[in-house]
Amino acid sequence: MSTTPSHTVAELAARFGLEVRGDGTRAIGGVATLATAGADQLGFLANPRYRAQLARSAAGAVVVRAGDADADGASARLVAADPYVAFAKIAALFVDRPAATPGIHPSSVVAASARIAASASIGPQCVIEDGAVIEDGVDIGPQCHVGRDCTVGAQSRLVARVTLVERVGLGRRVLVHPGAVLGADGFGLAFDADHWIKVPQLGGVRIGDDCEIGANTTIDRGALDDTVLEEDVRLDNQIQVAHNVTIGAHTAIAGCAAIAGSTRIGRYCLIGGAAGILGHLTIVDRVTITAMTLVTHSIREAGEYSSASPMQESRLWRRNAARLRHLDELARRVAAIDKGSSK
Amino acid sequence: MSTTPSHTVAELAARFGLEVRGDGTRAIGGVATLATAGADQLGFLANPRYRAQLARSAAGAVVVRAGDADADGASARLVAADPYVAFAKIAALFVDRPAATPGIHPSSVVAASARIAASASIGPQCVIEDGAVIEDGVDIGPQCHVGRDCTVGAQSRLVARVTLVERVGLGRRVLVHPGAVLGADGFGLAFDADHWIKVPQLGGVRIGDDCEIGANTTIDRGALDDTVLEEDVRLDNQIQVAHNVTIGAHTAIAGCAAIAGSTRIGRYCLIGGAAGILGHLTIVDRVTITAMTLVTHSIREAGEYSSASPMQESRLWRRNAARLRHLDELARRVAAIDKGSSK
């Protein structure tokens, strides 16, 4: 049982460089939404559409922008340039996960040639294979598998049931969620007259510092060179990253997106959920792809790109979709009419 | 080796409140399709397009609607208002899975503070962590992980290799298939000048009674409040449910659908395969979403909604797709012509 920490509003302000409005002596023991927060909890207002909740909130304090510092409501205020960022930092104080215990759980199976830092923690039922390196302060949860010649960088955490298959290198402070598989064979096939033959996948996977990999996400090994995520790449759940993909630093990708082989994605990109990106493309920095878009060609200019159709009642959509099957004819007919009418 | 049970047609009729036509003394030892059933097996006819198979079927008995009770064929008939429902109930008699043995397999690792009912069964190589509660009659298969402060309600079953990360509560009679990950961190990020910072995910997951969760499906913990599935929600494989989603009772979702954060789905909805639903939306009760539709706005009225384009030969589709890129111009041209021609 962990004890919940408590901080006064003024202490939080000092620690995170924020300005206080109202009663700085209030004790804050947790965080919550404006709608549910109580007198000992901190809320935040980042999205203007929740502004109406500020006056009604029972929160002891609320992180707000300067413009909301003096708005109605009983809560003390912590004024931040970016309330969501400030809230995220404060909320981290209230994570009550117990610290991992250094050492190797006796139920785990560790190869003799693996090198494991004394400060690292290996949870129950893990398998660590030959040539694996586990650096300082690493926290490996239950049922993980660190395969041959894989490296887990300092302070990284494999939450539980993570599989690093082979030749996977994680940087420092990497966080990998359960069910993720890094370093499986890329999907390399050559068609030999009447059947497939497998193309050996001889590359690895390199993950930069501060990356986060979601649950059940898969990142394949490269065929010859490596598959690469630069630093601070953030992947949600169930994303597929094929062999030899490169993802630039600080790019974030939402759940269920899929990136085909050898594509290069730039830095500071935002890829929407269930988007698909074909192989061998190049996407420059600061590109946003909206949800369920299919990227069929390289993107040379920063900006936002889309392709998903608008939803309608099926009755209406079916009529429009039927016309879509003949859009080229329609356009030709319009061109003919246009020509005729302009005679 | 289990012995297969056997029931006469008349016994099945009595047990499930059905009417018999033909020979009620036949012994039924299993179920099969109309095409493959033999004399000791039961088939069913629910979809009218299989009606032609009824006359030819070698099944000992067939569950049918009243209208098919006297149709040609050698099989005895069991007449039901809904043959598929009746068949499902009868088929359950022929599931021959051996009962789980109460107790904890010696290869499992169980925390001292976990509370495990004497009638529960914990299979090999499970990890049960601090504060976990496993209620009466629970069946936990091999290689499952029940994390800190998780509860598995009475008579629930984790088939195998299920991960409940942290603060996950399952109701009674919940069935979770292999590879599912419940309670991983939601994808919460705040952009701080030039890099991402993680927003702590402090909520949990609550799953109602009688829910079913498919293989490799992921359901993230809430950021502050919980992610919630009400009772009798049915999720197929590889579905992604983001943090703070709520799914209403009796809603069924097909494989590979993805639901973004904080969206609320109503009761008795049907979501098609690989559909995507954006975040912070509200969908009322009894909404049907067809396969691969992207839901981009809230749905206020019951009904069926779609957005996926119709498939064509690529040669034709490419022409239409090229025109789609200029549809707005086309519409403007038509408007101009219309104006001109109506002068």
Add this chain to the structure above:
Amino acid sequence: MSTTPSHTVAELAARFGLEVRGDGTRAIGGVATLATAGADQLGFLANPRYRAQLARSAAGAVVVRAGDADADGASARLVAADPYVAFAKIAALFVDRPAATPGIHPSSVVAASARIAASASIGPQCVIEDGAVIEDGVDIGPQCHVGRDCTVGAQSRLVARVTLVERVGLGRRVLVHPGAVLGADGFGLAFDADHWIKVPQLGGVRIGDDCEIGANTTIDRGALDDTVLEEDVRLDNQIQVAHNVTIGAHTAIAGCAAIAGSTRIGRYCLIGGAAGILGHLTIVDRVTITAMTLVTHSIREAGEYSSASPMQESRLWRRNAARLRHLDELARRVAAIDKGSSK
């Protein structure tokens, strides 16, 4: 530490039936891309758009088509009808995975009634249940689960953390990647007045010889009959194959595709990434489906089919998408104009 094998160019030519141009005595100790290969490595040129790299490449030898045999560059040449196929076969010589050790790791839990060939290798922390059969030369990596009445055919490999739930039969030389779940319950539900009831899934899964199943892919058991992959079917990662699907021999499916229940896919098909195929359809042999296409009806003729919309800048796409919602009206207006103008 494994020693890297080395082969002269002439030896490789003799072994794989290729023609040598240039210095056949060079020793080749590995494979690489044209851009990165060194003097002791072999590259290949299959895609004409990399032809410019041939002259500059420092590779000791390059596999090329006859037309590139005498092109500029210092590398020796191995001339092949299909350079990618030849390269794949040569590259397999340089896979340095240590051979699996026959026997059962002591941390694994094996049921008394399971039959395991003496030449098979069962890695650490596996669970092998009653009635399982593991044939000659099978290599089962760490943390796999072979459930009741499952068979793993000779020379097959489960890389790591693979789950075969129940009644799954794998042919010979099948390769299954981590996180794959074969044989989970199909998604069978019947709606009984106001709630769902489960339809028992009594079938199995049959996987033919030489199939490959990607990481986190799911293949459900059939409801009554089996779900079937014929020989040499190749599935990438995160694919969903629903109950009672049949996939014909030599078909390859890219990542994140989803196939709904009872659909039959022919032989030699190519299914693109994230494509969706509705249930109860039939697709003939030699059909190509492009990425993110939704297949809504059966396909009776070989050929290529598509439905994904073209990507555009969101600003342009939104305008076109808005018109798409009224395409039927537009078409009617054009028809009316056409009628009017042709009077």
